[in-house]
Structures are given as C-alpha cells and as structure tokens.
Amino acid sequence: MTNLSTKKLTVAALLCAVAIVGSLFSIPVLGSRCAPVQHLVNVLCAVFLGPFYGVAVAFGASLLRNLFGLGSLMAFPGSMIGALLCGLVYRQTGALRPTLLAEVFGTGILGGLCAYPIAILLMGKVVGEVAFYAYVIPFLISTVGGCLIAYILLHSLNRTGALKRLQNMLR
Secondary structure (H helix, E strand, O other): OHHHHHHHHHHHHHHHHHHHHHHHHOEEEOOEEEOHHHHHHHHHHHHHOOHHHHHHHHHHHHHHHHHOOOOOOOHHHHHHHHHHHHHHHHHHHOOHHHHHHHHHHHHHHHHHHHHHHHHHHOOOOOHHHOOOOOOHHHHHHHHHHHHHHHHHHHHHHHHHOHHHHHHHHOO
C-alpha cells in the first residue's frame, strides 16, 4: 500500500513539475496566460492518478507558478475545476474523448466563468474592465491546445500498449 502511495505521489510531483516548467511556454491572450501544458497535465492526472490527485496537482502547480511569478490567480479556478471534472469523467467512463471534453468544459467554460469574480474580488479589477465572459475564450484556447497534445500522447501510448502498463503500475 505504501509503495503504491509513494508511486502515485512521485508521479503527481513529476506532473506538477512538468506543469510549472511548461508554464514557461505560455501565450498571452486577452489578459490571461494560456498555458496548454497545464491542461495536458490535468488529463494525464485523470488517466493515471484520478480526480483528487489531479486537483492537488493543479492546485500545487498554480500555487508554485504564482509564487515564481509565472502565472496569475486565474490559474486556480481553471486548472482545478478542469482537473476535477476530467478526473471524474475518466473514472466513470474510462474513455479518453469524454475526458478531453470534460477538461475543455471544466476549464474553458466553468473555470472561465469562475475567474470573473476572482478578477473582481481578489485582483481589484473594475467590473467595467472585465466582461463576464472575458476569461472563457482564453481558457478555451489554452485547454483545447493542451487537450490536443494529451490526445496525441495518450493515443500513441495506447497504440503501443504502454498506456495500460503505466496505468497498471499505479493501481
């Protein structure tokens, strides 16, 4: 049991590090930094670790990115909601496509909408400066890019049989 927990924590820490380093490759879009690697990590967490590890990795990566000056407060709602939703969908379906759609919906739509009150309350943005949907479009751009990368990677792993082997190592 502890060996399995150690493996999962190690993979979670590795994915958190990938998300942080990957945020160096962000694209600024409409006042937000689009970091597709975070969404790749969310999907990988869903497939290999489950929803709760995914949320923990998303929170840790968002926190560290903010501490290092690599992200914004908008990283929290998008990445965490997306990680939870795609993790829950993968747990229920075991299928990649619905998981990717859950990541896009969770981060792009729900996370984008949740970013609005955070921008106003925590970042001091004036309501007139931020439209209600202002974060949805950048979040969608970011998450679709990350999901495409995740699909290519996981599809390739699945074709070679490596995906099942990796998943079995973490069960």
